[in-house]
Amino acid sequence: MLLSASKEASCRVLNELQAVELRLVSAKVYNKNTKLQYVRKYKPHRDDVKHLRILLHGPVGAGKSSFINSVESVLQGRITGRAPAEANTSESFTKKYQTYKIQKGRPRDFYPFVFNDTMGLEMKEDRGVHPGDIKLALKGHVKDGYTFNPASKLSSDNHYYNAQPTLNDKVHVLVCIVPADKILLLTKDDVKKMKDIRETASDLGIPQLAVLTRIDLACPLIKEDLKNVYKSKNLKEKMEKFSQLVGIPMNCIFPVKNYSEEIDVDSEVDSLILSALRRIISSGEDFINDMET
Incomplete structure (x- = not known):
C-alpha cells in the first residue's frame, strides 16, 4: 500500500532527525574516546618526573575526594570509592595528606599522575586546613600521612616535613574544587584564602584551574538533562562570578558532575570529567617541561 504524501514527508523528516541524532551521538562517543585515549597514552616527557602531582583544595563539602573517585571511576569503567568521602557534612571529612594513584592495568602499573587531597577550607580557627x-x-614539603592541624601549619622539625623535596614531590597543578550551587555563598574570607593560595602557586609558576562540582544542583535545566550544561545561562553566570572573585580565567574553569548516587558509569558524566582531566594533565605537562632540574 502506497503512503500518502503527508505520511511520506513525515517519515522523511523522522528519518532525517534520527540521522542527525545518530551523528550527534557518534560525535560525542568519538569526543569522549579521544579524550580517554589522550589520558591513557599520556606519559611525562621528562625522564626525571615519574608522575604529575595534582593538588586539590577548596571549601568543605565541595567534592574534592569525590572528584578523585569520579576520575578513577571513569578510567576503570566502574564506580569506585577509594578516597573517603561523606555526603552532607558541615566539616571536612579528609584529615590527612594522602597521595592517590590510579591503577592502569597490571598490578603496580599506575597512571603517571597522582592526586593529593586536602582538608577543606573553613573559616573557624579550630577547623579546616x-x-x-x-x-x-x-x-x-609535606609527606604522606601528615594529619592536618587547623591551628598551625606543619613545622620544619616535624617528621612529616620533607626538607629536600624532589621534582616528583612538588605539585605540578593546583586545582580548586568549588560547588557550583554554593558560589554565591562564598564569604570574603573564603575568597581571601583561595586567592592567597593562588598567589603562592603563581609565584611558583604552578598552573591553576578550577573544577565546579554539583552543577546539577546549581541549575534545574542541568538536573533535567546533563547535556544542557553548556546551554545554561545560570551556570555560566556562576562561572563568571567565581572567575571574577578568584581571578581564574573562564577557560580554566570546568563544570563537572561527580559520581555520587549512580551505580554505573555514564557517558555524559564521563565526558565532562575527562575534559577537566585532560586540561589538568596538559597544563601540568607544560609546567614540568619548564621546570629547572
Missing part, C-alpha cells in the same frame, strides 16, 4: 600547609604542599 591551615593555608600554610597547602603552601608547603605546593613546594613538596
Whole structure:
C-alpha cells in the first residue's frame, strides 16, 4: 500500500532527525574516546618526573575526594570509592595528606599522575586546613600521612616535613574544587584564602584551574538533562562570578558532575570529567617541561 504524501514527508523528516541524532551521538562517543585515549597514552616527557602531582583544595563539602573517585571511576569503567568521602557534612571529612594513584592495568602499573587531597577550607580557627600547609604542599614539603592541624601549619622539625623535596614531590597543578550551587555563598574570607593560595602557586609558576562540582544542583535545566550544561545561562553566570572573585580565567574553569548516587558509569558524566582531566594533565605537562632540574 502506497503512503500518502503527508505520511511520506513525515517519515522523511523522522528519518532525517534520527540521522542527525545518530551523528550527534557518534560525535560525542568519538569526543569522549579521544579524550580517554589522550589520558591513557599520556606519559611525562621528562625522564626525571615519574608522575604529575595534582593538588586539590577548596571549601568543605565541595567534592574534592569525590572528584578523585569520579576520575578513577571513569578510567576503570566502574564506580569506585577509594578516597573517603561523606555526603552532607558541615566539616571536612579528609584529615590527612594522602597521595592517590590510579591503577592502569597490571598490578603496580599506575597512571603517571597522582592526586593529593586536602582538608577543606573553613573559616573557624579550630577547623579546616591551615593555608600554610597547602603552601608547603605546593613546594613538596609535606609527606604522606601528615594529619592536618587547623591551628598551625606543619613545622620544619616535624617528621612529616620533607626538607629536600624532589621534582616528583612538588605539585605540578593546583586545582580548586568549588560547588557550583554554593558560589554565591562564598564569604570574603573564603575568597581571601583561595586567592592567597593562588598567589603562592603563581609565584611558583604552578598552573591553576578550577573544577565546579554539583552543577546539577546549581541549575534545574542541568538536573533535567546533563547535556544542557553548556546551554545554561545560570551556570555560566556562576562561572563568571567565581572567575571574577578568584581571578581564574573562564577557560580554566570546568563544570563537572561527580559520581555520587549512580551505580554505573555514564557517558555524559564521563565526558565532562575527562575534559577537566585532560586540561589538568596538559597544563601540568607544560609546567614540568619548564621546570629547572
